[in-house]
Every structure is written in C-alpha cells, then in structure tokens.
Amino acid sequence: MRKLVALPVLSADALSSVAYGPEALLAVLVLGGSAGLSYSLPVSLAIVFLMLAVGVSYRQTIRAYPKGGGSYIVATDNLGRIPGLVAAAGLMTDYILTVAVSISSGTAAVTSALPQLSGDIVPIGVLVIAVLLAGNLRGVRQAGALFAAPTYAFIIAILAMVAVGLHQAAGRGFTSLPTPPSHAVEGAGLLLVMRAFASGSTAMTGIEAISNAVPVFQPVTWRNARTTLTWMIGLLIALFAGTVAIAHLNGVLPESKETVLSQLAHHSFGSGGMYVFTQTATALVLLLAANTAYNDFPRVLFLLARDNHAPRVFLRLGDRLAFSNGVIVLSLAAAVVYIAFSGLTASLIPLYAVGVFLAFTLSQSGMVVHWWRSRAKHWRKSLCFNATGALLSAIVFVTAGITKFTAGAWLALVAVGLFLLVTTRIRRHYDMVTAALRLHTQTIEIPSRSISPRSCDAPPAAPPVPPPATGPSGSGEENGESEDSPEEISHLSVVLIDALHQASMRALAYAASLQQPVLALHVSASDEDAERFREAWHLWGDHLPLRIVISPYRATVAPLIGYIGSLHHQRPDLTITVILPEIVVRHWRHRLLHSPLGGRLRRALRPLPKIVVTTVPFHV
Template sequence: MWLKRWLLGHPLTTKQAVHERLSNPVALAIFSSDPLSSVAYATEEILLVLVLAGTAALHYSIGISIVIVGLVAILTASYRQVIFAYPSGGGAYVVAKSTLGEPPGLVAAAALLIDYVLTVAVSVAAGIAAITSAVPELHEHRVGLGLLAIVVLTLGNLRGVRESGKIFALPTYLFVGSLGLVIVVGLGRALFGATEPHPLPSVPAVEGLTLFLLLRAFSSGCTALTGIEAISNGVPAFRPPASQNAATTMIWMATILGGLFLGITILAYVYGLVPREEETVISQIARISLGEGALYYFMQVSTMLILILAANTSYNGFPRLASLLAQDSFLPHQMRNVGDRLAFSNGIFILGLSAALLLILFHGETHALIPLYAIGVFLSFTLSQAGMVRHWQDRKGRGWRKKFAINLTGAVATGVATVVLAITKFTHGAWMVIFLIPLLIGMFKKIQWHYKMADWQLSLTMYDRPKNPPPNIVVMPVGSVNRAVVIALDYARQRAHEIRAVHVDVDPEETAKIKADWEKWGTGIPLVILPSPYRSFLQPLLDYIEKVREENPGAWVTVVLGEVVPARWWENLLHNQRALLIKAALLFKFRVIVTDVPYHLGPY
C-alpha cells in the first residue's frame, strides 16, 4: 500500500473533483499534445511518399500541407459546435449514437478506441526516434526505451488529471517555443540570405507522379489531424464555463498546429531536405537553423518529450470513452469506475498495456505504425459531423442553417479524406484497422447481451420465492487436526445442523493419527474417510461433494475451509495451496458455497 501511495499519491474525495478541473493553458497541454506533436513527423510522412516520384515532386508538399491546414480549420469550426451542443463530452460516440443511432455510434467508438491505442504507440515510437537521431547508439534499445516511456505515462496519469497536467504541461510549451524558434530563425535566414542555398538533392524516381501518389502523400500528412477531437471529448474536465473554455482552447490549438505544420513544411522545401533513415526531417531542419550546439540538442530533447507526452491525449480520451461505453453496457462495468485519484484507472491501465504490446509487435518502428494511423480517427470525424448535420436538421433553432452548413462541410471533407485514407493505405496496414472495427463492435454487442441476460436472470419480477429457505449441508475438509481446523469447526457448528467432516486418505499412517485426534476434538461429529488409491486429495473430495448435491437436490452445500493467514506476505507461499485448489475447483459449481475461516498467525 505504501508503494502505491508513493507512486500515485493519497486518495482524493469525491468533493475534490471540482478542484481537479483544468485551466485553459493546462488543458491545451493535455488535450492538444497529440495534434501539436504530430508536426514533428507529418511533413516527413508526406515527403516519404512524394520522394518516390523523384526530387521534382517535392514542391507538392507545400500545396498538400495547405489543404491539410484547411481541413484543420474546417474541423475546428465543426468541433466547436459539438462542444456547445454536447457539453457533457463524449465526442463522436455520443453524437453519432444520439443522432444516427446505435450502429454508427459503435463504429465511431471502435474507430476511436483503436486510434487512441495507436496514438500512444506512434507517439512513443516517434519520441524515441527523435532522441536516437541525436544519439544513434540508442537505436537498438528503442523498444525498451519505449516501454519505459509508457510505464512513466501510465503512472503519471494514474495520479489524476490535474496532477498529470502539471507534470506534462511544461514539455508541451517547451516544444512549441523551441520549434517556433527554429521556424522563425530558419525563415529569417532564408528570407534575408543569412544561410547558404540548399539545392534539392537529386533523387531518382521509382514511381510516376500520379494522382494516386499525391493522394497517398495527402493521406500520410493527415496524421497531423489526429487527436484534434480530444477537446470535444473532454469538455467536463474544463473549469466553468466549460464549453466556452473548451471552444477557446480549440482555437488556440488549431492556430498553433497550422502555423507549426506549415512552417516545417516550407523549411523542409527551402532547405532541400529528403527523409533519411538515420535522422528525422525535423532534426535536419533544427541542425541547419540552430547549428549543432546546445540549442539543437535542447530542440531534440523537447521533441522527444512532446512526442512521448502526445500520448497523454489518449490517456485522457480513451478512459473517458471507455467509461461511456461501460455506462451503456458495451464494455465491462468496471471501466466506468473512478479510482481513488479521481481518474478512470482501469481504462488508463488497459490503454498502457495495449500500446506496449503494439510497440513490441512492431519493434518500435514509427514508419511501420503510421499506415495504421488516422483511418480510425477520420472515420469518427465523419460520423461525428454527419451526426451534427442530423442534429441541426432535427433541432433547428436560431442560426441553425449556418451551423448546418459548417457541419455539412466538415462531414463531406472528412468523408472524402476517409475514403482516400482507406484506399491509399489499405495495403500498407489500414486493412488491419478496417478488420478490427467490426470485431470490436461484435465484442461490444456480446458484452451488452451478457449484461441484458444477467439482468433478466437477476430480476425479481418473476421470481417465485420459496416459503422456507432450502437446507444447508456443511462439508468440512480436514487435512490435519489443529487450532485453525477446530476454530473453523466451531464456526460451522453455529450455522448448520448437518456437518460432514471428510478426510482424504493419501497416507494410512497420517490418517490413523488424524482419526485419533478427531475423536478428541471433533465434538462427536463423524469423520468420513475418502479412499484415494492414486494419492490425489482433490478428486475424491470433488466426487464426494457431487454425491452430496445429487442426494440432496435443491439444498445448499457449504464447504468450510480453515485457512491459515501468515503474518508476512511471503509466507503465504508456504501455506493454503490446497485451499486455493479447492476454491478454484468449486468456483463454478451450482449451489456450492465456499466459506473461508481465517486463522491469523502472530508475528515472531
């Protein structure tokens, strides 16, 4: 317990929840770290595709980036309306479910859950790549470093929303400031001729410059938009007035995102850069703009931190979405429980575990994970905006036509982008996401069906309660006669009229001693000896309990176990192994109850 308190802090009362809400600057760091950090690799992903058509195609990166920034503006305007229309949060799942129906809502939820896990894996992998660009010797340890980063993120978020905000806000602003400095210095040098010209390198074309190639480059650059919906999902986390503060923070985020993304893309073209396996594009830009001194390494460290901490957006979005699904019985009900630090602890833990497995599976390679990325979030964008179109159609109200037009534009733009992403990335890994979505929906429906059946069977509506409670027969296994067994027997005698003490004979000499001791301490209760020719104590006991059930249909069979509780945790390994086996074997037996009677050993 002391270790938990040291790692996570002391419990918070429910009344303290209002004090855990976030100010706009802290909320910007938490909810916007994912889209803001994506500028570190979005431009590189565009160039990785364009360079296939040779050096002459690289100038298209600027036009593609402008189109993506336009999408940022459309989505920002659209999600601001979601914030005001749905101030309780929930994002695409709540909007689609309430306006389009349950199936579209579940599609949006499945897509977002997948994307949240991918966000953590991609962000951590990209962050480790940033540091290995500066220190190549660490490249072979990237998976281990990534797993360590996920552990730190998980523990930080288990401490609570405000606590994690304090921890993770500073690196976000350090990255924005340092990258802003790189862009300002780089553009200043380019405009005023303070830097040497950087001609585009000669790269041979391996593919033709086709519309499909340009669409692939666009879809790769759309990774810059992932996480942009997180603010609309987390409106309740803002200080009052929550909706207004969330909408303002959304504007801040979009402005910073658009400026940084365009700045990096322009500098990459001005400097004539192409992707290199041993160094990221943003590292190359920082090296040229700032030189190779302390500022360059500061930039790389801040890039590593923001890329890793970008996963914090998912650590806020995934647990909240999982709790909403759990409230609707589409996920285990434990997911809706708030932990003692006022965070959705179960969701945080499952997200960290899933991302760690993904990182191991893809060997920590950013470029291997990127093709899986974005398709899910764009699908949820489309469903959310389509839901808002239906919302304005049904509700109307003052100025609804303008709001309708904004969301319709968002639905069409993101819908087109979703189709482009699905087609261009399908063979590169997007098929896995498209395959996983229906599997998750099937899991949601199966879980909901279980809860419906459980509620029906537990309901008292048609329950015909018997006038007299059924009889209770106590079966008490006796491995040896000692103080723990005698106390358990006394407990059973107070609560049952029929007690059957049983001993499994695996050693005739030991059995004779136990029979003699039982004559003295058994208070006249007969001791049934069960033969065991194969020296198994468990199977003869289970057969006997089954025989008692068959001879007494409708009766309860209570198995009373005298269990020793040692004073030290490690001493548990030395006791109770038979008790554990008995409890595990009887867990699913109908009308069989296992009662533990603990006997606590004192310290010595």
Template sequence: MMLSSIKRLLIGRPLKSNELGEQKLSKTKALAILSSDALSSVAYGPEQILIVLFSVGAAAFWYSLPIGIGVLILLTALILSYRQIIFAYPQGGGAYVVSKNNLGMNAGLVAGGSLLVDYILTVSVSVSAGTDAITSAFPALHPYNVDTAIVFVILITLLNLRGVTESASILAYPVYLFILALFILIVVGFYHLATGDTAPNVHAAIGTPVQGMTLFILLRAFSSGSSALTGVEAISNAIPNFKAPAAKNAAKTLMLMGGCLAFLFSGIVLLAFLYGVAPNEEVTAVSQIAEETFGRHFMYFFIQGTTALILILAANTGYSAFPLLAVNLAKDKFIPRMFLIRGDRLGYSNGIIILGIASIILILAFQAKTEHLIPLYAAGVFIPFTLAQTGMMVKWLREKPNGWITKFIINTIGAAICFSITLIFFITKFGQIWSILIFLPLIILIFHRINKHYQAVGEQLRITTCEAPITIEGNIIIVPVAGITHVVENSLNYAKSLSPDQIIAVYVAFEKEAEHQFEEKWKAWQPDVRLVTLRSYYRSIIHPLTKFIDTVERKASEANYQVTVVIPQFIPKHSWENILHNQSSLLIRTFLLYRKNVVITTVPFHLKK
C-alpha cells in the same frame, strides 16, 4: 504493507471524493494535456508527406506546399465542427455520443470502437516517434528503440495514475517549451533564408514538371499529411475534465490549439521545402531543419529534446480521452463496468492501466516503427471524424435551431472532406490498413455480446420478474477435512452453529491403511459428526470430493435442501508464506464455484507466528 507503501510512493495518497472539483483543468493545463497529440504530430506529419513524394523524386517536393494548404483547410473545417460538438454535447463523449444520438447505436459503436483503438495507437505512435527523435540525436541508441519506448509508456501510465491535474502540471512545461522551440526554429529559419544565409537552389522551383507524378501519389501524400490532425477530437471527448464553464473553456482551448497547430505545421512544411530536406530513416525532418538552422549546438539539442519530450508525452492525450470514452461506453453497458470505477487519485485508473498494457503490446508487435503504425492510426481516426460530422448534420436538420444553416454547411464540408480522406486511405494504403476491416467488426461484435450479457443479468436480478423464489427446507453442510487440527476444529464449530444435525465431514484417502487410521482417530475426536471417507486411486482430492458433493446436491434438491460446503483454511502470519503451502482450499473453491445449487463458505484460521 510493503505493496501499499510502494503504491503510495508511485501514485500518492488517496483523494476524497469531495476533492474531485480540484482535479478539473484550467485552459492552460488543458492545452498541455489534451493538445499534445495534435501539436506533436507536427514533428512527423510534414515528414510523412515527403516520404510519399520522395518515391517520385526530390523534384516533387514542391507539391508539399499545395498539399500542406489542403491539410490546413481540413484543419479549419475540423476545428469549427468540433467547436459545435462541444456546445451541442457539453457532457463529453465526442464522436461516440454524437453518432449514437443521431445516426443510431451501431454508428456510435463504430465511432467508439475506432476511437478506443486509436487512443491505444496514439500512445504507441507518440512514444515510438519520441524514441525516434532521441535516436536521431544519439544514433548509438537505435538498437534499444523498443525497450526505451516501453519504459516511457510505463512512466506515463504511472504519471496518469497520480491524477489529472498532477500529470497536467508536469506536462505543461514540455508542451510550451516545444511550442517555443519550434517558434524560434521557424522564425530563425526564415530569417536565415531572407538574409541569404543558406545554400541556394536546394529545391526544385514551384511548378516544375515531375515525371511519374500521378493523382494517386498526390492523394496518398495528402492522406499521409492528414496524420498531423489526429488528436483534434480529444478535447470534445474530455469536456468533463474542464473547470466551469466547461464547454466555453473547452471551445477556447480547441481554437487556441488549432491556431498553434496551423502555424507550426505550415512553418515546418515551408522550411522543409526551402531547405530541400529529404526523408531519412535515421534522421527526422525536424532534426535536419534544426541542424541546418543552428548546427549541432545548444539550440539543436534543445529542439530535439523538446520534440522528443512532446512526442512521448503526446501519449497523454490518449490517457486523458481513452478513460472518459470508456466511461461512456461502460454506462451504456458495451464494455465492462470496471471502467466506471475511479481510483485512489479520482482518475479512471482501470482505463489508464488497460491503455498502458495494450500500447506496450502494440509497440512490441510493430517493433516501435512509427511508419508502420501511422497509417493505421490516421485511418482509424478519420472514421469517427466522418461519423461525427454526419451526425451533426442530422442533428441540425432535425432540430433546426437559430443559425442552423451555417452550422449545417460547416459540418457538411467537414463530413465531405473526412469521408474523402477515409476513402483515400483505403484506396492508397489498403495494404497497411486492411486490418481495420477485421478488427472493427470484431470489436462491435464484442460490444454487442457484452451488452447482451448485461441485459440478461439485469432481467434475472430484478425482483419484479415473475420467477418464484426458491424454498429452502434445510441445510446440509459438507466439511472437507485433511486431518485433525485446530483449523478443522474451527470450521466444525462454525458448521455446528449453522446446522448441528446435518454435518458431513469428508476425508479423501490415498491408501486403505490411512483411511482406517483416520476413521479410528475421528471416532475418538468427533463422535457426533458423521465422517465419509473417499478413496482416491489417482491421488486426486478434487475429483472424488466434487463427485460426492454432486451426488449429495442431487438428492438434497429433491427435498428442497441447500448444500453448503464449509472449507477450512489457515492463513499464515506473513503473506509470502502462502507459497510454502499447497492451495487445496483454493482449488476446491474454484472447482465448486460454478455448481448451481452449492454454497461455498471459507472459514479462515489465522496463525499467530
């Protein structure tokens, strides 16, 4: 009862199945819950470009402008491509469904596996970046980065277990406050620059030759900046969460997200260059721009606060998309069917819980260091990006609908850019992302093994198979007994109702004297029930009992008899009292569970006080 009360307090009352329609998202809420990942990457994407360029020198910062333009071109291609995916596959599933239907099952599994891992990284990166923003404003909190990040993951997990619309209602405010805060920062920042209210000559002029600049460094900076585009695909995965007409609402939300992302990203890149911002381990680029623009006053802390909030809550994109992608994989029998189950609040709670646990493990493994997580995160998402665009190319070539040439060109451009960036990641950051080459094949292997298991189970369970049914001539009932009690009496009465003539009570004795004493008492108490006593020289109940049951089962199977083990068990009035008793019945049940021809029945005896 206490656990149930705590669950109700944290998650809320259960919802009826017919209330599912009320859990659909409007465009306003969808932008908050599904775009927070992409929008939040504005807080670290431009900075990732500067970190790479800084390895050459501050004079190289002007290269962030053409690199930023390249990222915006890529963003445009992705937005247009995923808009087409939304209308072509309104049931959702995104890159997994597109790749599976057009490029084959293995391509779909590569996309699906990449995205599952990427959504786990979404949570880890977002929360880690959010704690970085908090510790930039309050340096004394630096030693508690990992602890803070884990607490935030737990809170967001609980929030999502409460349901889609409830989490969206809460998330909408921080997301729109973040957009407002950065909009004000960009406008005021450019106003200060226009009025000459900043320090002059803080940056090298555009076109300044930079010694040591190579194509390799430029490509690496471009791939780092492309991390700002992670999360663009989330809307196409979560179309079923939208109110009707779902596809149209999803497409409008995607375009709105693209416009906001383009404005905020280009504004931060320009301000970082014009202010001469240099990367700092303890102070983020946005923090430096805000301090330069407003000083350490209210607006600075407002910007840092909303940035930290959206970075942390951007994890919610993963919580929205991961369970729905898991549902599609589970329907195709590539991951456990438990991911298909809706929880009390009509969300796919198993997916939400697994995502939270996996994210905490990653945060602990990488010590909440954003710069170590981002390369793996960005590389993982561009693999399904590439597969999705290629899959759409194949779809248009095969189906040739009206206007297919324009659609084909859009997806071709998108596929070419995404594939190029994937190659750039592997060439320039192989040392940080090589693990993808190990875990991705491993995940696909696991998918196939799970699918093979489900296929085998289905074949064996179908009544259309030619396997002959087993004929049962009778039933031999074995009752393990530990003493002469009401618990044993209750189990014997049940056994007699099944097969009064084929009952064997089994007692395991540790000493010879105890064995004789029990046999005498049994004859006086249950003379009609056969008793077998087994001597245990090593004080084990399980070993002699299972050995005896195996012997009986072998002989019974020859005569087409079924062996049933009836296990007596008393249930204390209060659940916590279970720890005061040994769990012999549980151990016996566990050891016998995998015996092929043995049926196990537990007969509970409930204590009243």
C-alpha cells in the same frame, strides 16, 4: 482549468503531431522524385484547409454538447448504436496508435541526437510504455504546470526554428536549396498525391480532445473551451505550415537515421543548446501526448461498459481512482503494436489515419443530424460547418483506406470490424442475462412474515474498520473460534444485493430458509442511486433489514470488506455468513463478462475469524 493551463494539457496530442505529420507527407512525395516533391506546398495547403474546417466544426460540437461530446457520445445520440460503436472503434484504434506513434517519434527524436541508441528503439519504447503504465496505475494526473511546460517548450522551440529558418531563407531571397538526389520509384500522379494527403493529415490527431473535456474548464466552460480550441487550431496550422515551408526552402528530405525535425533544427540552430532544447522538448511533448491517451482510452471503455458493450470490469476504479483495467489493456495493446512494427513511425502511420478520420466523420455526421433535428439558433450555419467537416473527414478516411490498404490500413479496418463484432456479441449476452434475471410478478414469492435479526443489535450504517483483533499466537481460541458444538454458534447472514432480480431473490430466499437473522447489504455509487434502490426495496415489501453503503468511486470489494469487518469487530461472538448471488454461464468465454466477486471476497476476508463466504448460483 484556466485556458492557459488547458491549452497545453489538452493540445499536446494535436500539437505534437507536427513532429511526424510533415515527415509522413514528405516520405510519400519523395517516392515521386523531384516531381512528387513539387506538390508538398499544395498538399500542405489542402491539409491546412482541412484543419481549419474540422476545427470550426468542433466549435459547433462544443456549443451543442457543453458537458462534453466525444465521437462515441455524439454518434450514438444522433446516428444510433452501431454508428456509435464504429466511432468508438475508431477512437480506441486512434488511442492505441497515439501511444505507439508518439513513443516511436519520441525515440526517433532521441536517436537523432544520440545515434548510438538507434539499435535499441524497441526496448526503449517498451520501457517507456511500462513507465506510463506504472505511473497511470499509481494515479498520475495531468496537473497544471508540470504537464503544461513540455507543450509550451515545444511550441517555443518550433516557432523559433521556423522564424530562424524563414529569416535565413529571406537572406537568400527565399530561394529553395537543392534537395539531396532522389530517384523516382513511382509516378507523381493522383494516387501518390492522395497518399501524401492522407499521411500528412495524421497531423490532425487529437483535435477532438477539447470537445471531450469541456467540463474541466473554468466557467463559462463552453465559451472557454471554444476559445482554447481556436488557439489550438491556430497554433497547429502555424507549426505545421511553417515546418513544411522551411523544409521546402532548405531542401530537407526524410532520412532513415535522422528525423526531418532534427534536420531542420540543425539548419536553424546548428548543434548547440537550442538544438538540444528542441529535441528534448519534442521527446517530452510526444511522451505527454502518449499519456493523454491513458486518460481518454479507459474513459471510452467505461462508457462502453456502462452501455453493456464491454465487460463490466471496466466500470471499476482502482485504489488510486484510475480505471486500472483500461490502463492495462491500453498498455498491452500499444506494446504489441509497437513491437510488431519494430518501433518505426513510418510503418505505423498507414494505420493511424483510418481510425482518426473514421471517428471524425461519424462525429461530424452526427452533428449534422443534431442540428437538423434541434433547429436551434444559427442551426443552418452550424449544420453547414459540420457537413463540411464530415465531408472532408470522409474523403480523408476513404483516401487512407484505399491508398494505404496494402501498407497496413487493412489491419485498422479489420480491427474496427472485429471490435464491432465483439461489442455487439457482448451486448447480446448482457441483454440475455438481463432478460433471464428480470423479475416477474408471478415468480416472486413474498415471505409470509418479516425476518429481523435476533440476538444481535442493529448493525451500524457505515462504521470504520478497526484492525483485526488477533492474539500473539494467532490461535483459533484467542480469536474466539473455540465453538465445537452447533449450540455454541450464533449466526448472522449478510446477503449482498446489487439489484433486485431473480438471482438476488434466490440468495435472499436461501438466507431466509436458514432460519437465522438476515441482513441485506447494498453498495450504491451515489445518494441518488441509493434512494432509487431503497424505493425498489420498499416496493418489494421491505421484508428484511437493509443497509446501504455509499461508494462514490464505484469500488465494491473495499466497502463490503469494511462493513463486514466492522460487524465482526462489534460482535465477535457472531459467525457471519456472507451470501451473494453468482451468475453461472454456460460458456467459458462469457465468464470474463462477470466479475468473480465471491473469490475476491474470500481472499480479502480470510484474515478475519468466523467469516463464511458462500455463493448461491443462478444459471443462465
């Protein structure tokens, strides 16, 4: 992407947080009355410094990881497996809450302009999540101008609102208007200020999006990514500081029926077209920010599944080339959180800061270790920047965890702990299965002779699938299923091999024992993977004919069905027995970690005549 397109697409999450970050800050300070509100500008300046420090530190991450360096990758590479999993937990909590908070803020923007809808925020939010789910399952992509327009509209609207607000304040000598009467319900002490700082810091969510997506930029990718990140940080600081400043000058406080941003837009523009434009742009950019999580959450799940920390079903792309299973999990989790907290942004904010700054802290700490180890050019300066970002992020994380513990932060901490427990157990199970499947020289029984397909020609490499040949009545005779004695049946056994291990060897041995022609079939994600498997196959002895089908999008069932279907249509006289190894586990909970390929193949191949699907169990 060009920088002008990448900026709005990748910055939507961060910039849209201006819609709820300043309000979250003021909502805490107002509890201390006028004394608490007097701290709004100093706390905002501290948050601006934090934005600047974290933004500069992520510039170093982009330089060190020009192919993309998210918190999970950076923490795992430099701190180890457990810190990487903790960072992933923080990221995934952040993405779930990004959907919930963005939608709750978007519905608040709508109900501020249309108060008659205020009683329907929960069904409206759930409907929006359902639309996002359907769109992402259909493969909706972040494409150029369509996704750039709402972000640029939001930037223009907020900058215009701030400019008009400052101009109005200049006309009265920058004298602050009196705030509505508020009664202090707690002392304006250090604890209140720390809670406000933690709440306002949620305006920093999404800062790491650009460092995750370095490869999507035009060359030179890392340089363009750093430039875009600098522009994003500059805009975020301007929008956040400007919003807090005019809120202070206009004496605006959070209200239950109208957002702070809506009140400020009324002050600057009245109730005319610019007010409607501002509220519409706010709602659209928040919806776009929610959709950003649909791109990142499934990818983190993919990385976890690749490292055996999540079920392998998350490796699979859907028909529309989207990680469909990850999209579904995100939608369900976000809907549950949104409904549980009644769609109220103020109730969701205490959970938000914990996950965000946990990931920030571990990512920047990992970068400190990276520079210390690599000693690359300017490593001392980069280490200093990343250490500052790590320290400040850790301060916010600890502050949010302590000050907002009873308000909901405990739930985020428990979620991180449960995530760590589940992912380590999943890794332990996969390691146990790998050890059980591992080939040992003394246990491999080499066939005494090569077994080649007989009475049938060599199968094709990867022919297309023609439509099933069925007669008008669909009877068995018209489909070539008239054999009623064993002598009339001609066999071909096709053994599906994902890798050379004990289970696949047992399936091959079973197929060879039938004394029928045997063909081994393997699906590879790339030519490189195919060559590696072919080398292992030759090393084993190349005892059986092998065909490899390339599936670049990691789909398995569709290529297998296509190949087997093509075999059937080329040789309709053959009865094809599809044999595949099946991992059988002791506990029901472990079944979720293994794909039920046999059942899916049976359902998909059922329309074709003379196809038999059988599994060879391997118990672990």
